[in-house]
Amino acid sequence: MKTDLRLGDMLQARGVSRRAFLKYSSYLASLLALPPSAAPVMAAALANAKRQSVIWLSFQECTGCTESLTRSHSPNLEDLIFDFISLDYHHTLQAAAGDAAEHAREAAMAANKGKYIVVVDGSVPVKDGGIYSAIAGISNLDMLQETVKDAMAVVAVGTCAAYGGLPGANPNPTGAVAISTLVTDKPVINIPGCPPIPEAMAATLAHVITFGKLPELDNLGRPKAFFGVSIHDRCYRRPFYDKGEFAESFDDEGAKQGWCLYKLGCKGPVTNNACATLKWNSGTSFPIQSGHPCLGCSEPKFWDMGGFYKALSEPMVDIPKMVGAAALAxxxxxxxxxxxxxSKKAKAVKSHQKVTVDDLTKGDAS
Amino acid sequence: MTSVEFLLLVRGPLFAIATLVMIFGLTLRLFEIFMLGRKANLAATRAGGTGPGFRTMFRRFAPVDKATFSQSVLLTIAGYIFHIGLFITVFLYAAHVEIIGSVLGFRWPALPSPLVDFAAVLTMAALLALLWRRLTHPVVKYLTKADDLLVWALTFAPVLTGYLTYHHLVFSYSWLLAVHILSVELLMVAFPFTKLTHAITLFFSRWYTGAIAGEKGVQL
Incomplete structure (x- = not known):
């Protein structure tokens, strides 16, 4: 595939009508909470865009993020958008192997200096000089620093890349850290989730390509369009929470009635993500809809939040064991x-002096 | 520190510390109080003191006599509303029952959340009324010391932050929840060492009053 072709031409060649493309642009614009006027702008910008070079680095990860992204509503325009991103390096998806694969990365870096986007999934181990994960003999730490040096922006995909995730969970044996900890001189967009929602990824990349700048991010570096509100605030089971109707176990009457899963450990109230609105598998369902509490996978430290099935208000420490000692002390x-x-009282009694009439009338004499 | 890290801190180590300080402080204070002992009763006992002692413990939950009531209407009404409201919010809200259950191992039914919400609003209104009285009533104002205001603030803060958390007001839920839990932990730490201890010691002093009267022949 030639790299100088524009997206519009390629879509036309594929038989995608302009109408369908405009519809998709409107969809993207609304996903990103942009005004309706942004849709034609996005369409024009995307149609004129050249294939954006993307280098995808996979570090301490499980490939779940890639699995999720390749399953984005196939076969629709999103897949095509991904076709028109020049994915120059990606372990799982590229055909090349061995030296050829590494050369592809180097070639893409040289050809698109300062313009390519680096997508990272997985955390980077930094303990003991970063020896715990290496690709082609290059440690993750070195590869990240080398690749990011001439990048335009970095997208940390998945909770491991965004916050350290599972490899970074207590006791974090490899010293795994988030990408934003290591990359401080380039813009980093976090798209957390375990895995992240495919549309969040596609729309964020489209935003960067269209406007040439980052979307609005929250304090954790996440696009506000997808991570602006909590699951709880958009949950269809919210009325049950407000009414105080809770499932007490996974097979009680409350669970069958679809009541709130707060008591079963739902982390929806502290989790910002778009699961409750965009849902998964072409808008089919999301965990809470299938009867399972939210694990809070798009939040930092979700693995160490004191147990998936412990209600959010419950303490995370085992109190009864320590109470005895405290009471004894x-x-x-x-x-x-x-x-x-x-003894104070006894001393006071001992040193007590009786007052005589003389003492009381001393002042009267003068 | 992110909101989640803050929340983990207050739900973990800080909660443990607060609980242990409270338990430690309470046993310390109770032992100290019991060791004060009572003066030997040299008079012949006319009747039993145990019955009146226990009855007095609970009789005094009932509203006061008319004369006292007419003298301090606001204090009585606001006092009852605030204490009952606080009891409902603390012990009958679903999320709170979960905490108590996870620590003690047994749970009781909770009230519907909107009812608890209503109770919390009444509690806050009553607490504000009592603060206003404390700051304007000449006698109460004269008697007020720093620790009275501290105890008021420690009681008011959990109700206010809990209300904000439940309604997702002003700040994000995770921050509010963490601040709410922290405010409760401050209350727990202060509980044994301030006037707040009356929530437990009132039973002993009422029993004592009732028992003494009973032994003197006044079967309350």
Whole structure:
């Protein structure tokens, strides 16, 4: 595939009508919460865009993110958009192997210096000089630094890349860190999730290509269009929460009635993601709809949030074991204070001096 | 620190510390109080003190006599509303029952959330009324010390932050929830060492009052 072809021409060659393309642009614009006037702008910009060089680095990851993205509503325009991104390096999807694969990365970096986008899934281990994960003999740490040097922007896909994720979970044996910890001189967009929603990824890339700048991000580096509100605020089971109707177990009457899953450990209230609105598998369903509490997978440390099935309000420490010791210590201290008080009282009684009539009338004499 | 990290901190180590300090402080204070002992009763006991003691413990939950009521209408009404409202919010809200259940191992039915919400609003209104009284009533104002205001703030903060959390107001839910839990932890730490301890010691003093009267022949 030639790289100088424009997206519009390629779509036409594929038999995608302008109408369908405009519809898709409107869809993208509305996904990103942009005004309706942005749709034709996006369409024009995307049609004129050259294939954007993308280098995809996979570090400490499970390929779930790639699996998710390749399943974006196939076969629709999203797949085509991905076709028109020049994915120059991607372990799982590229045909080349061995040296040829690494050369492809180097060639893409040289040809698109300062213009390519680096997508990263997986965290980077930094403990012991980063020896815990290497590709082609290059440690993840070195490969990231080398590749990112001339990139336009970095997109951290999935919770591992965005926040350290599972490899970074307690006790974090490899010293795994988020991409934003290591890349501080380039714009980094986080698209967390385990895995992330495919549309969030596609629309964010489209935004960067269309406007040549990053979408609006929240304080955790996530596009606000997808991570602006919590699952809880958009959950169709929310009325049950407000009414105080909760499923107490996975097979009780409440669960069958589709009541709120808060007591079963739902992390929806503290999780910002678009699952409740965009849903998964072409808008079919999402975890809460299938009867399972939200795990909070798009939030930092979701693996260490004190148990998936523990209600959000529950303490994360085992209190009863420590209570005995505290009570015993309190008892000992209480007895000690009591004894101290008694000895004080005894001393006071001992040093008590009786007041005589003379003492009281001393002043009267003068 | 992100909101999630803050939430993990307050649900984990800080909650443990608050609970342990509260348990430690309460046992300390109770042992200290019991070791004060009572003076030996040299008079012949006319009747049993146990019955009146226990009855007094609960009789005094009932509203006060008319004379006292007419003298301090606001104090009585706001006082009842705030105490009952606080009891409902603390012990009968579903999320709170979950916490108590996870610590103690047993749960009781919760009230529907909108009812608890209503109780929380009444509680806050009553607490504000009582603060206003404290700051304007000449006698109460004269008697007010820093710790009275501290205890008021420690009681008001959890209700306010809980209300904001439940309604997702002003800040994000995770921050609000974390701040709410933190405010409760401050209350727990202060509980044994301030006037707040009356929530437990009132039973002992009421029993004592009732028992003494009973032994003197006044079967309350």
């Amino acid at each position: 309190g008892g000992v201290a209480g007895v000690a204070t009591g004894l101290l008080n008694r």
